[in-house]
Amino acid sequence: MTALARIAALYRHPVKGLTPEPLHAARLEARSAFPGDRLFAVEVGPSGFDPEAPAHISKMRFAVLARIPALARVVSGWSEASGDLTVRAPGADPLTVPLGQADGDRALEAWLTTVLGDEANAPLKVLDGRGHRFMDDPKGAVSVLNLASLRDLSERIGRPLDPLRFRANVHVEGWDPWIENDVAGRSLKLGPATLKAIKPIRRCVAVDVDPGTGERDADLVGDLMRLYGHAFCGLYLSVQTSGEIAVNDPVEWI
Secondary structure: OOOOEEEEEEEEOOEOOOOOEEEOEEEEOOOOOOOOOOOEEEEEOOOOOOOOOOOOOOHHHEOOOOOOHHHHHOEEEEOOOOOEEEEEEOOEEEEEEEOOOHHHHHHHHHHHHHHHHHHOOOOEEEEEOOOOOOOOOOOOOEEEEEHHHHHHHHHHHOOOOOHHHHOOOEEEEOOOOOHHHHOOOOEEEEOOEEEEEEEEEEOOHHHHEOOOOOOEOOOHHHHHHHHHOOOEEEEEEEEEEOEEEEOOOEEEEO
16 A cells, blocks of 8 residues: 555535536544535426434436436536625526525526426426535545556556546545555545545546546446456545644544
8 A cells, every 4th residue: 555645636516417616725623524625506397305313325216417417518617705706607697695694595596497408307496505515425534536547547448547537535645556445444644634435436427528528438337347356446434533624634544
């Protein structure tokens, strides 16, 4: 196992299914999810989500790439300071709304319904988690992508793969390929923060969607099964001790 590794990139996804947003730094808090990540979702409904008793439900009840590939053509940006979300898409006027406020949420729903067209085959509704995070897996507080594993997969299938297909919070450079599949239960340091490896991330057809075009142009789940005998690519972590992490911080196993 390679001893020297570093954080190569950090991303948050304020609205589940919409654009990853790069960060230079982020403060991880013990027993909490990655900051600013999956705070909101857009149900393709009704989803059955109850904001008064929030609980994990299947991602396929939301507007996500696995269900609506065209969603990748929506480029979004969220201001943590103002709470405003700006969305853009080819052929549509840009829209800026106060996310989490009734008027803004209704405007976003209408805009997305027009942009997505027939792919939005049920009413869209913006959901505010109010502290609940709309994770694919209830244990997925922080997600990590090992860039060496991605390169190995890319080389074997003979085409480059954009890391953004995998929608991870932390990209790590310097690990050996696929070590993340055998580290459940181990602890590591991201900069000053301590985290615990929970389990590898089992992938679905969302990774088959090109994040730039919104086209489903691959069968990466099939490739993973054919080449490695599993559908894993990435690692879920839980935060044990708090700390401010930043791009280029060291990543060290304990």
